[in-house]
Amino acid sequence: MTGLEIRGLVLELGGRRILDGVDVTVPAGQVTGLAGESGSGKTMTGLTVMGLQPAGGRVTGTVAYDDGEVQVPDLLALRPGALNRMRGRRIAMVFQDPTASLQPMLSIGTQLTDHLRHHLGLSRGAARTRAAELLERVRVPDPEAALRRYPHQFSGGQLQRIAIAVAIACEPKVLIADEPTTALDVTVQAGVLRLLRELTDDLGLAVLLVTHDLGVMSAVADTVAVMRHGAVVEHGPRYQVIREPRTDYAKELVESLPHTPPPGVGEDRS
Numbered sequence: 001m002t003g004l005e006i007r008g009l010v011l012e013l014g015g016r017r018i019l020d021g022v023d024v025t026v027p028a029g030q031v032t033g034l035a036g037e038s039g040s041g042k043t044m045t046g047l048t049v050m051g052l053q054p055a056g057g058r059v060t061g062t063v064a065y066d067d068g069e070v071q072v073p074d075l076l077a078l079r080p081g082a083l084n085r086m087r088g089r090r091i092a093m094v095f096q097d098p099t100a101s102l103q104p105m106l107s108i109g110t111q112l113t114d115h116l117r118h119h120l121g122l123s124r125g126a127a128r129t130r131a132a133e134l135l136e137r138v139r140v141p142d143p144e145a146a147l148r149r150y151p152h153q154f155s156g157g158q159l160q161r162i163a164i165a166v167a168i169a170c171e172p173k174v175l176i177a178d179e180p181t182t183a184l185d186v187t188v189q190a191g192v193l194r195l196l197r198e199l200t201d202d203l204g205l206a207v208l209l210v211t212h213d214l215g216v217m218s219a220v221a222d223t224v225a226v227m228r229h230g231a232v233v234e235h236g237p238r239y240q241v242i243r244e245p246r247t248d249y250a251k252e253l254v255e256s257l258p259h260t261p262p263p264g265v266g267e268d269r270s
């Protein structure tokens with residue numbers, strides 16, 4: 001299987017077990033939704049997979065990575081430098097707040113080209129061309145003009161598209177998206193979710209999508225994993241988990257979570 005295999009992931013912080021043996025498979029070409037009530041460990045799962053858990057955290061378990069070209073039996077066993085290279089090149093992350101991955105004082109063009117030159121060793125000219133292509137790929141209008149602008153000159157939805165462009169710049173194979181549309185208006189959400197789906201299909205990305213919103217889940221996830229108290233209690237095809245949950249907890253969760261299907265994506269896609 002290409003993608004990520006998370007097995008028995010445990011995170012202990014200050015004597016508390018935040019993750020208690022998370023098992024979840026994130027296959028290439030699919031969106032794996034991670035649902036669960038607040039505090040169940042969704043965000044920590046994404047961060048720990050990337051080696052970005054809070055300082056002092058004790059981590060055990062394995063995260064196997066395979067993109068068909070590179071196989072890493074356990075990302076958690078890599079030295080910090082090697083993990084850092086995996087993060088820049090092969091595994092990317094998108095957060096709720098797109099400004100988290102963008103510098104306010106630098107133009108979008110400078111940020112994208114610096115990133116491409118640093119990670120891929122491209123020349124200035126080649127990096128600029130690729131930066132414009134990337135903005136086109138994520139459907140930012142007028143990419144050439146956009147490259148000259150600064151983050152504060154874009155709307156939230158456009159900024160999230162730009163953050164996604166930065167994330168896919170080095171052609172990663174895994175994308176961890178943590179509440180990527182939570183801060184956006186419902187109509188803008190739909191466009192960003194459609195883009196995520198398109199990138200998953202076209203680039204064969206393995207996407208782990210952390211969200212507390214069932215509307216978002218119904219719109220793009222292939223499978224849904226439900227977390228409770230730091231462990232996955234149910235994982236199955238989206239329609240099954242949402243319509244016919246097997247565990248009482250998943251049933252309760254499905255009934256309690258917000259469900260705001262963004263217009264134009266989703267429910268029809270099964």
Ligand SMILES: Nc1ncnc2c1ncn2[C@@H]1O[C@H](COP(=O)(O)OP(=O)(O)OP(=O)(O)O)[C@@H](O)[C@H]1O
Binds near residue numbers: 013036037038041042
């Ligand atoms: N920096 C930290 N230090 C210690 N504990 C933390 C830290 N960040 C989060 N936690 C704890 O880890 C647990 C899991 O948090 P996490 O953010 O993964 O939950 P979540 O399911 O993503 O919830 P939410 O939907 O509210 O973001 C929570 O009990 C939280 O209090």
